[in-house]
Amino acid sequence: xxxxxxxxxxxxxxxxxxxxxxxxxxxxxxxxxxxxxxxxxxxxxxxxxxxxxxxxxxxxxxxxxxxxxxxxxxxxxxxxxxxxxxxxxxxxxxxxxxxxxxxxxxxxxxxxxxxxxxxxxxxxxxxxxxxxxxxxxxxxxxxxxxxxxxxxxxxxxxxxxxxxxxxxxxxxxxxxxxxxxxxxxxxxxxxxxxxxxxxxxxxxxxxxxxxxxxxxxxxxxxxxxxxxxxxxxxxxxxxxxxxxxxxxxxxxxxxxxxxxxxxxxxxxxxxxxxxxxxxxxxxxxxxxxxxxxxxxxxxxxxxxxxxxxxx
Numbered sequence: 001x002x003x004x005x006x007x008x009x010x011x012x013x014x015x016x017x018x019x020x021x022x023x024x025x026x027x028x029x030x031x032x033x034x035x036x037x038x039x040x041x042x043x044x045x046x047x048x049x050x051x052x053x054x055x056x057x058x059x060x061x062x063x064x065x066x067x068x069x070x071x072x073x074x075x076x077x078x079x080x081x082x083x084x085x086x087x088x089x090x091x092x093x094x095x096x097x098x099x100x101x102x103x104x105x106x107x108x109x110x111x112x113x114x115x116x117x118x119x120x121x122x123x124x125x126x127x128x129x130x131x132x133x134x135x136x137x138x139x140x141x142x143x144x145x146x147x148x149x150x151x152x153x154x155x156x157x158x159x160x161x162x163x164x165x166x167x168x169x170x171x172x173x174x175x176x177x178x179x180x181x182x183x184x185x186x187x188x189x190x191x192x193x194x195x196x197x198x199x200x201x202x203x204x205x206x207x208x209x210x211x212x213x214x215x216x217x218x219x220x221x222x223x224x225x226x227x228x229x230x231x232x233x234x235x236x237x238x239x240x241x242x243x244x245x246x247x248x249x250x251x252x253x254x255x256x257x258x259x260x261x262x263x264x265x266x267x268x269x270x271x272x273x274x275x276x277x278x279x280x281x282x283x284x285x286x287x288x289x290x291x292x293x294x295x296x297x298x299x300x301x302x303x304x305x306x307x308x309x310x311x
Contacts, residue, residue, distance in 0.1 A: 003059045011057050018090060021083050023050045024062065028080055032069040092138075107136045108298040109157045111150055113143050114242055116160035116286045119177055119261025124309045128302060135298045143240075151289070157299045159289040160306070167289070174288045176306060181220055181281035182260045182274040186250040189273070197278040205230030209248055209256040210238055216283055221257045246272060259283060 026036040063070040150156045211218040266272045
């Protein structure tokens with residue numbers, strides 16, 4: 001029978017060091033004792049000794065040795081996500097200590113979907129920082145289940161997103177901005193100068209940049225194009241990264257169905273074109289998910305700024 005989780009936890013609390021985590025993560029990343037030693041400023045023997053100590057501490061073989069270096073074992077691969085999270089938390093803690101407490105800054109931890117970041121946050125962040133220079137915004141990007149997981153872990157004060165199917169206990173959602181799906185293309189696309197509304201039966205046979213399976217835009221695109229006489233021609237890339245989407249649309253003769261909020265600023269700047277459609281394709285509005293009680297002043301100030309812009 002293996003060592004219990006309680007025993008391992010007590011061992012780590014008593015004898016574990018953050019350096020052990022750093023060595024583990026770098027070895028998994030670089031696959032070489034020599035490169036790991038160079039990257040973190042240790043000797044090769046120190047890296048080897050640290051790894052051996054950690055393996056004894058956990059009662060696990062973490063790496064397999066081979067001619068060109070090391071590779072993580074199956075057990076190590078299962079351990080890596082927790083170790084990355086631990087190191088990320090440590091880095092955030094150092095950031096809080098150096099930038100927040102020592103300078104008496106207030107902080108608000110925000111997660112945003114890509115649509116909400118572009119549609120809600122970007123237009124107001126400059127004004128917010130001018131009005132509240134004493135507030136430090138820790139902004140991260142996450143979608144769907146990752147947002148809810150961060151709420152459950154207590155890692156976030158406010159989430160800019162669409163309303164989730166089920167709200168976490170003690171949290172509420174405020175819709176702020178209507179949104180819809182639009183067909184985007186670059187200015188060089190043959191349809192870019194089109195003024196008459198487009199019907200979906202005229203969009204078959206064209207090349208389309210598709211989003212990830214399960215995304216709102218991908219599900220709607222699949223449904224709208226399923227019965228077309230001429231099937232769409234998928235572009236050989238799937239992504240939700242705004243910079244990549246924008247660059248691809250500008251460089252290739254390709255279409256994309258996306259929330260209007262996603263690349264709003266590129267459309268406003270004339271870098272991309274939103275084609276006129278015969279029917280609107282509304283999606284759930286963007287808004288704020290935030291705790292019902294216990295909100296900090298910084299959280300309230302940012303929420304108020306977003307409400308004034310969204311409303």
